[in-house]
Amino acid sequence: MTAPRTVLVTGASSGFGAAVVRRFAQDGARVVAAARRADRLAGLAAELGAGVLPVVLDVTDPEAVTRILGDLPEQFAAIDVLVNNAGLALGLEPAQRADLADWDRMIDTNCRGLVHVTRAVVPGMVERGGGQVINLGSVAGSYPYPGGNVYGATKAFVHQFSLNLRSDLHGTGVRVTCVEPGMAATEFSAVRFAGDQEKAEAVYDGMLPLTADDVADTIHWVATRPAHVNVNTIELMPTAQSFAAFQVARG
Template identity: 60%
Template sequence: MIVFITGASAGFGAAMARTFVRGGHRVILSGRRAERLRALADELGATALPLAFDVSDKAAIHAALAALPADWAQIDVLINNAGLALGTGPAQDAALDDWETMIATNCTGLVTMTRALLPAMVARGAGLIINLGSIAGHYPYPGGNVYGATKAFVEQFTLNLRADLAGSGVRATNLAPGLCGGTEFSNVRMKGDDAAAAKVYEGTVPLTAQDIADTAYWIATLPPHINVNHIELMPTCQGFSPFAIKRV
């Protein structure tokens, strides 16, 4: 099968690319950083095709898809992995630009990619869309504000896809990880403050990018009559807190 992965230049996306290629599948690697995509494609060989563009740029998405070679154009699996969090402060202190960037990537980019590839899947009566959500889409926490809201959007959009796609042969899954280390996620969120990013994982054994890649691979290789609506993963070191109560 042909698997299209957004945000493939690092983290979950790169781990997924390696996992699907090892499994004998072809992978289209998309992301903003062309040099990283080329390096990954060189590593993976002829079964990987780099395609550099920004998912928040609708025109770039359509141009990139139109330029796909004919033998790469029938995409069986779309993994909407591109996404980011910016900032950890309270909503009243957050930068509006950060909120807009998260919405443009985590929501608008995801739906634009989905709408571009979904009709062909429906016409063939087969296909799979895996959307990368987060436990932040279900469980609020201080500083989660717009990031959590974008992941709640991913959850509801995926469920509504399921409602529309019932009986079509096309599947849709929200893959929602918890605390996951070994990626750029916290470094990006902390805007390059590597020390602060490292503290997020201090004293923990978090999930890894490979854990998420293995889960995506399992979902994609299930028999075609099975749909995983939502799958949530957390490391055993992570749990739930009581409701916060501010006392005067």
């Protein structure tokens, strides 16, 4: 089991993405760290050294995805592992009160952004006869909860897209995995609640959630299996979290 040579991580400026960059960089891999926040990326590159290439990229801009990923420096251009991590949840209102702009942004980032990045990278993997796509799904794609509406639907899309991508890539040597975490203490809830830190912290009150490092370790494990092993889907939750009970309206 050796570290992949070159790894591209989207949403790399914080949370799971930053932890994944650090985990692969520890093994000496070259890592393309892509995200919107240039200052965060610069800090990550300064911390980890020349093996990390910071790339300012908004995955919701298809022209930028094609241009920037098609013009990477030669030593970073042949991507062995793509970690499609960029994504977000916005709001927790029921569908009848939800903000359509929030819905559109989740679809643009979690679905359209993911597929555009994948389409930009996968042909090179096929040409080279190997590689791996690791998509960040969520338990929200399998288990509904009040207010999860479009966020959960986007992650169900990621799950099914991963399975179909694996079918399309059959025989090419390119592997595909969907990693589906449960509750994790990152900036996720702060983003969902528009920066309301009190609401964000209340999500994890009295329980021990997953950490970004837990998820990064899982992704690293998936990526370092022998070439003949494909982990199709892996789901992880904190021990304190389980499956939701059925909702029952009474009276």
